[in-house]
Every structure is written in C-alpha cells, then in structure tokens.
Amino acid sequence: VSKGSGFVAFSTREEASHALTEMNGKMISGKPLYVAFAQRKEERKAMLQAQFSQMRPVPMTPSMAPPPSNVPSYAR
Known part of the structure; x- marks a missing residue:
C-alpha cells in the first residue's frame, strides 16, 4: 500500500528545477502534487520557523470580535 x-x-539541478516548476501543484487523482528539493528535517524546520515568524498576526476589528459574554443579547 502506497503512503503517497x-x-x-x-x-x-536544472532538470530538478524544471520538474519542480512543471509538476508542483498538479492534480493527480484529485490530489495536489507537492514537489520540492530534498531538505534535512532541521533545515526545513528552520526555514518554516523563519517564514512564519515574518507573518504578523492580523488584529481583530470590532466587527470580527465576538460579543462580550457579560452583555445580554436582545432578540427581536
């Protein structure tokens, strides 16, 4: 049984780059194909941590915030 x-x-490296460009994201049997250069676990972990640390959290606007729990709601 295949793990996929x-x-x-x-x-x-040029052949590998071409395959990555052409095949990454292609749909195979209804599933997207993920293609990337091989990386050691430590390298990938460091890259992902750096990538996510650059993302800033999106502040919630008042319209997105849930209503306070101590305020009764009024039904119409």
Missing part, C-alpha cells in the same frame, strides 16, 4: 510519497534523483 516518493523521491526522484535528477542528473542536473
């Missing part, structure tokens, strides 16, 4: 993952070795 695999690895491919290319002769040149």
Whole structure:
C-alpha cells in the first residue's frame, strides 16, 4: 500500500528545477502534487520557523470580535 510519497534523483539541478516548476501543484487523482528539493528535517524546520515568524498576526476589528459574554443579547 502506497503512503503517497516518493523521491526522484535528477542528473542536473536544472532538470530538478524544471520538474519542480512543471509538476508542483498538479492534480493527480484529485490530489495536489507537492514537489520540492530534498531538505534535512532541521533545515526545513528552520526555514518554516523563519517564514512564519515574518507573518504578523492580523488584529481583530470590532466587527470580527465576538460579543462580550457579560452583555445580554436582545432578540427581536
């Protein structure tokens, strides 16, 4: 039974880059294909931490905030 993952070795970095560009995101049997260069777990973890640390949290506007729990609501 396939776990749905695999690895491919290319002769040149250019071939690998071309495959990544052409195949990443393609739909196979209704599922998106994820293609990336191989990375060690530590490298990927550091990259993801850096990527997410640059994202700023979006402040909630009053219209998005839930109503305070101590204010009764009035039904019409």
